[in-house]
Amino acid sequence: xxxxxxxxxxxxxxxxxxxxxxxxxxxxxxxxxxxxxxxxxxxxxxxxxxxxxxxxxxxxxxxxxxxxxxxxxxxxxxxxxxxxxxxxxxxxxxxxxxxxxxxxxxxxxxxxxxxxxxxxxxxxxxxxxxxxxxxxxxxxxxxxxxxxxxxxxxxxxxxxxxxxxxxxxxxxxxxxxxxxxxxxxxxxxxxxxxxxxx
Amino acid sequence: xxxxxxxxxxxxxxxxxxxxxxxxxxxxxxxxxxxxxxxxxxxxxxxxxxxxxxxxxxxxxxxxxxxxxxxxxxxxxxxxxxxxxxxxxxxxxxxxxxxxxxxxxxxxxxxxxxxxxxxxxxxxxxxxxxxxxxxxxxxxxxxxxxxxxxxxxxxxxxxxxxxxxxxxxxxxxxxxxxxxxxxxxxxxxxxxxxxxxx
Numbered sequence: 001x002x003x004x005x006x007x008x009x010x011x012x013x014x015x016x017x018x019x020x021x022x023x024x025x026x027x028x029x030x031x032x033x034x035x036x037x038x039x040x041x042x043x044x045x046x047x048x049x050x051x052x053x054x055x056x057x058x059x060x061x062x063x064x065x066x067x068x069x070x071x072x073x074x075x076x077x078x079x080x081x082x083x084x085x086x087x088x089x090x091x092x093x094x095x096x097x098x099x100x101x102x103x104x105x106x107x108x109x110x111x112x113x114x115x116x117x118x119x120x121x122x123x124x125x126x127x128x129x130x131x132x133x134x135x136x137x138x139x140x141x142x143x144x145x146x147x148x149x150x151x152x153x154x155x156x157x158x159x160x161x162x163x164x165x166x167x168x169x170x171x172x173x174x175x176x177x178x179x180x181x182x183x184x185x186x187x188x189x190x191x192x193x194x195x196x197x198x
Numbered sequence: 199x200x201x202x203x204x205x206x207x208x209x210x211x212x213x214x215x216x217x218x219x220x221x222x223x224x225x226x227x228x229x230x231x232x233x234x235x236x237x238x239x240x241x242x243x244x245x246x247x248x249x250x251x252x253x254x255x256x257x258x259x260x261x262x263x264x265x266x267x268x269x270x271x272x273x274x275x276x277x278x279x280x281x282x283x284x285x286x287x288x289x290x291x292x293x294x295x296x297x298x299x300x301x302x303x304x305x306x307x308x309x310x311x312x313x314x315x316x317x318x319x320x321x322x323x324x325x326x327x328x329x330x331x332x333x334x335x336x337x338x339x340x341x342x343x344x345x346x347x348x349x350x351x352x353x354x355x356x357x358x359x360x361x362x363x364x365x366x367x368x369x370x371x372x373x374x375x376x377x378x379x380x381x382x383x384x385x386x387x388x389x390x391x392x393x394x395x396x
Contacts, residue, residue, distance in 0.1 A: 048292075050292070051293050087286045088289040091247060093241065
C-alpha cells in the first residue's frame with residue numbers, strides 16, 4: 001500500500017510518500033517540503049500548492065492520503081492558513097476518489113515514538129530508523145509528513161488491512177461499517193461511484 | 199466584467215455570478231447554493247465541492263472570483279469548515295490564473311445597504327432591487343453570494359475599473375501597485391505567467 005502523508009501549512013507543507021512492507025516495515029519513496037513565500041497573497045500561495053499537490057498525486061499515485069488534523073488552538077489566526085491548506089488537499093484528494101484519513105499530532109507522535117508528547121527530534125529520529133534512512137529528513141515538516149504516513153500504515157494494520165495475518169476478522173470490521181483502509185461506508189461509496197464514473 | 203461571488207461553507211456554499219453593466223448596474227447570470235450532507239465525512243464534502251466549484255468556473259468563466267473573508271470568531275470549531283472551503287475555492291480559482299478578491303462581511307453589507315451592520319433581510323432586499331430580480335434569491339446564502347459579487351464590482355469601480363468614466367486616473371493607481379481588478383502586483387504576475395504557460 002502506498003501512502004502520501006501531508007503536514008499541511010501555507011509557508012511549509014510537508015509531503016512524504018511511503019510504501020508499506022510486510023512486518024510493519026516501510027520504504028520511503030519521496031519526501032519534500034513545498035514552500036510558498038509569505039510576501040505572496042494567500043490565493044496565489046494556495047494556487048501554487050494546488051498545482052504542486054495535484055502533481056504529487058499524479059506522480060506517486062498513492063492508495064490513500066493521510067493528513068494531519070488541524071486543531072483549535074489559542075490563536076485562531078495561526079491555524080487559518082493550515083485549515084485552508086488542509087481543506088485544499090482533502091478536496092483535491094477526495095475528488096479523485098482517494099481515501100483520506102486524518103490523524104491528530106498526538107496520534108502520530110504516539111504511533112511513532114510511543115509517546116503522544118514526544119518532541120520533534122524524537123519523531124525525526126524514529127522516522128529515520130523506521131525507514132532506514134541514511135540521514136534524517138529535514139526540515140521537521142518533511143519528517144512529520146513521513147511520520148503521518150507511517151502512523152497511518154500502522155493504524156491501518158491495527159484495524160486489519162496492512163498485514164496479511166490481520167485479515168482474519170476483516171469481515172467483522174466491515175460489518176461494523178469501517179474497513180481496513182480506515183474508510184467510512186460513505187467514503188467507500190463515493191470512491192466506488194467516482195471509479196465507475198471514470 | 200463577470201464576477202463569481204462565493205459565500206463559503208461546508209453545509210451550504212453560496213455561488214452567484216453577475217455581469218457588470220454601465221452606471222453601477224449589474225445583471226444576474228446564475229445563483230445556487232451547493233449543499234453537502236453533514237453525515238458525510240469532511241473530505242467527501244470537500245471533494246464534492248471541488249468538483250462543483252470547478253464546474254462553475256468552466257461553465258461561467260468569470261473574470262474574477264470574490265470570496266467572503268473568514269474571520270476568527272468566538273468558536274473556532276464553527277469556522278474550521280468555512281476556512282477549509284475558502285482555502286479550496288481560493289486555490290482552485292488561483293491555479294487557473296483567476297484573480298481572487300476577499301471582502302469581509304461588513305464590507306459587503308456596507309457596500310450593498312450602506313450599513314456594515316445590516317441584517318440578512320436588508321441585504322437580500324437590496325440584492326433583489328439592484329439586480330432587478332422578480333423574486334428574492336433564497337436561501338440567504340444565495341443572496342449573500344450575489345451581494346459579495348456586487349460589492350466587488352462596486353469596490354472595483356471605486357478603484358477605477360468597472361465604469362469607463364472612472365478610468366481617467368487609472369494610471370495613477372496602477373503606479374500605486376494596485377489595479378482596478380483589486381489585484382496586487384504579485385497576483386498580476388502570477389496570472390500572466392499562468393496565461394503564458396497555457
